[in-house]
Amino acid sequence: MDKKKVYSGIRATGRLHLGNYFGAVKGMLQLQDKYDCVFSVVDLHAITTPYDPNTLKQNVRDVILDYLAAGLDPEKCLIEIQSSVPEHTELAYLLSTIYPVSRLEDLPTYKDKKVQYPKYINMGLLFYPVLMAADILLYKAEFVPVGIDQEPHLEVTREIARKFNQMFGQTFPEPQRFKSDGEYVPSLTGEGKMSKTIEGSFILLTDDLATIKYRLAAVPTDSGKLGGEVPKTGGIATLFSLLRLFERDDLYKKYEQDYKEGNIKYSEMKKEIADVIFNTLKPIQQKRAKLEDSFDLNEMIEKHTQICREVANQTLTQVKQEMGLI
Numbered sequence: 001m002d003k004k005k006v007y008s009g010i011r012a013t014g015r016l017h018l019g020n021y022f023g024a025v026k027g028m029l030q031l032q033d034k035y036d037c038v039f040s041v042v043d044l045h046a047i048t049t050p051y052d053p054n055t056l057k058q059n060v061r062d063v064i065l066d067y068l069a070a071g072l073d074p075e076k077c078l079i080e081i082q083s084s085v086p087e088h089t090e091l092a093y094l095l096s097t098i099y100p101v102s103r104l105e106d107l108p109t110y111k112d113k114k115v116q117y118p119k120y121i122n123m124g125l126l127f128y129p130v131l132m133a134a135d136i137l138l139y140k141a142e143f144v145p146v147g148i149d150q151e152p153h154l155e156v157t158r159e160i161a162r163k164f165n166q167m168f169g170q171t172f173p174e175p176q177r178f179k180s181d182g183e184y185v186p187s188l189t190g191e192g193k194m195s196k197t198i199e200g201s202f203i204l205l206t207d208d209l210a211t212i213k214y215r216l217a218a219v220p221t222d223s224g225k226l227g228g229e230v231p232k233t234g235g236i237a238t239l240f241s242l243l244r245l246f247e248r249d250d251l252y253k254k255y256e257q258d259y260k261e262g263n264i265k266y267s268e269m270k271k272e273i274a275d276v277i278f279n280t281l282k283p284i285q286q287k288r289a290k291l292e293d294s295f296d297l298n299e300m301i302e303k304h305t306q307i308c309r310e311v312a313n314q315t316l317t318q319v320k321q322e323m324g325l326i
């Protein structure tokens with residue numbers, strides 16, 4: 001029996017942060033041992049929002065290094081740069097012909113981006129979910145380890161797969177999101193999720209202890225004298241979430257008690273959280289430094305790209321045959 005297929009990608013916006021780590025990478029690590037996995041750096045998605053062409057390639061390399069440092073094993077999974085496998089865009093175009101524009105215009109992610117970048121509302125942004133569907137369907141993936149915010153895009157992917165299967169015959173599985181624990185990492189600003197495009201919201205996997213402390217210092221709190229239940233939103237909630245994510249229930253309980261009694265000391269709590277985070281990140285950073293010194297990234301990418309393109313080509317040929325093009 002063929003192993004089940006897995007696909008996931010992270011936008012090439014530079015080094016990974018804790019949101020990427022808990023939302024996607026942890027799921028990837030769990031799946032790479034069991035399934036046929038392709039993990040991508042999606043540079044074609046990254047260029048739908050404002051970006052600097054001079055740093056894009058370095059951003060791609062940074063994501064790959066972070067992937068490897070965090071534990072993705074190039075002997076177990078395939079690592080892909082999306083734009084090096086042109087079958088993605090070809091399949092995306094073909095799939096776009098069976099999907100309504102009105103559905104794309106209604107997606108919350110598209111609406112949010114329009115508000116975030118009112119001067120950058122381009123066709124690629126509207127097309128984003130179709131390209132993402134093509135990413136996943138190109139490899140006939142059944143599981144997609146991504147954060148919960150990507151659920152609407154996965155729904156689009158399933159709709160496209162279903163419609164294609166109805167129109168042209170059974171071709172694609174309907175992929176499911178693979179949930180990992182702690183998939184939602186709140187922003188350090190206390191509003192929304194941790195995101196690379198929101199300054200002051202994130203902690204990078206490569207941050208040293210001083211930087212982590214500096215970033216945490218900016219998390220908004222209160223006087224510490226209020227007492228009562230721990231808030232569910234805002235900066236204080238973020239601090240408690242971090243203790244949960246890093247599985248420090250002991251510290252969670254301690255500070256919850258302090259909060260209830262109205263004598264919580266946030267400076268002490270933040271210092272302790274910084275230590276907890278840095279202790280987890282340290283081995284990842286040490287591995288990254290070693291890879292930077294000695295690992296031949298280009299050779300690996302070349303090898304993996306070749307394998308990816310072979311698989312991608314099979315799907316694309318099948319799709320073109322079914323659609324009557326060849």
Ligand code: TRP
Binds near residue numbers: 150153
């Ligand atoms: N949209 C995803 C994100 O922002 C990135 C992405 C692009 C992706 N293509 C994908 C994730 C395919 C999973 C599978 O996180």
